[in-house]
Amino acid sequence: MKFTQRTRGIVQALAVVLSLAVPVMFAISAADARPGGGGSSGSRGSRTYSAPPPTATAPNAAQPMNRTMTQPGSPGVAGPAAAGAAAKGGMFNKPGMGMLGGLAAGFLGAGLLGMLFGGGLFSGLGGMASIIGLILQIGLIFIVVKLAMSWWQRRHSPATASAYAGPAPGAAVGPGGPQNSLRTGTGFGLGSGSAPLEIQPADYETFERLLGDVQTAWSNEDVDKLHTLATPEMVMYFTKDLEENKAKNDINKVSDVKLLQGDLAEAWREGETDYASVAMRFSLVDKTLERGTNRLVAGSEQPVEATEVWTFVRRRGESWELSAIQQT
Incomplete structure (x- = not known):
């Protein structure tokens, strides 16, 4: 019985992860x-x-690079190590997955930990309504984090x-006022x-x-x-x-x-x-x-x-x- 419940939990976890990942895949293809x-x-x-x-x-x-051969901290010269790192990826480390893929991976990891400690993959979710609520919460977290990152980039941009x-200091000013462009x-x-x-x-x-x-x-x-x-x-x-x-x-x-x-x-x-x-x-x-x-x-x-x-x-x-x- 316990095996059946855990198996059902695994299937439910995979369904939710796919529901998060598949739209991203379709968005990339479209x-x-x-x-x-x-x-x-x-x-x-x-x-x-x-x-x-x-x-x-x-x-x-501007969005950060999805694909680049330049190593962080290097003077712009791409090396073999950068190419190898870009090629490795992993299940949730593919180009285009970004933050959403990371959240999906974290969600799956949390579910697996719950299973190991006897709580089941979906302990406390309480049905489909709770699953939908969880997905909405993940979406809200994604939006908030994205807005915060945009604000931080704008604040620290030159x-x-x-x-x-x-006009730059010392620039000529025409009769109609400063020449803006x-x-x-x-x-x-x-x-x-x-x-x-x-x-x-x-x-x-x-x-x-x-x-x-x-x-x-x-x-x-x-x-x-x-x-x-x-x-x-x-x-x-x-x-x-x-x-x-x-x-x-x-x-x-x-x-x-x-x-x-x-x-x-x-x-x-x-x-x-x-x-x-x-x-x-x-x-x-x-x-x-x-x-x-x-x-x-x-x-x-x-x-x-x-x-x-x-x-x-x-x-x-x-x-x-x-x-x-x-x-x-």
């Missing part, structure tokens, strides 16, 4: 299929683990260098001019061009072209995602990419390497087709909007390359 997969990937040198400052285009804190920032003609604001690394209008034109070129190369599954547009790390992620699409017999097509608004979050130099993190709001047609038949699997012909922070890297004397994409 997420935007554009380059980056709607996640945060890549490296930002020594600032990989610090969020870019919020801007007028992206006022919310001053914003955005398109609508005030300079427009480049490409949709980008030049920021306050206080960034340690000065970004020129030609750089913004390059960033906008890379936004479109990366999407085009992705749609054409042109890995060779991606190697000329992004860092080896980003190309590795793109290649992995493209291979997964092929395994599912899908192909993602992105078209009509238009930059709507953009501004500089931060720009800095590390040795001979320049970095620029730029917030971009853009529209695009994002659809996934069945390979060979062109049957629509996901997305639509209607344009959708996305806001992301793209980080570009440039070694002295070389061209800008995409080194990271972060969601906001």
Whole structure:
């Protein structure tokens, strides 16, 4: 009898854990299929683990990296140990699971401890209503923790260098008052001019061009072209995602990419390497087709909007390359 009760408790525990994990899995599969997969990937040198400052285009804190080869505390150089750590994962340590997966793991662990001490996996729950109440409590905890983390990141972020920032000390003031933003003609604001690394209008034109070129190369599954547009790390992620699409017999097509608004979050130099993190709001047609038949699997012909922070890297004397994409 006790064995039957414990077995029933295990089944109930697995049901609840799956009810928490499965929606996350479906959310990932139904997420935007554009380059980056709607996640945060890549490296930002020594600032990989610090969020870019919020801007007028992206006022919310950027999400931390789901995939990166940069080790915490390193000067931005990815090593084999980082790749091994990223590949290990575990049952509740998969990219995309995040805090919800951790809560599910903790919940299951607590249930197993209860079973070991004779209380059963669901001692005290008292039926389905209590299970639903527990799930709601976990959801509330998740929301509160997320809000607290966002507040903490905003409080400790450096001053914003955005398109609508005030003039830098000593900046010229026109007859109409302080000049709050300079427009480049490409949709980008030049920021306050206080960034340690000065970004020129030609750089913004390059960033906008890379936004479109990366999407085009992705749609054409042109890995060779991606190697000329992004860092080896980003190309590795793109290649992995493209291979997964092929395994599912899908192909993602992105078209009509238009930059709507953009501004500089931060720009800095590390040795001979320049970095620029730029917030971009853009529209695009994002659809996934069945390979060979062109049957629509996901997305639509209607344009959708996305806001992301793209980080570009440039070694002295070389061209800008995409080194990271972060969601906001």
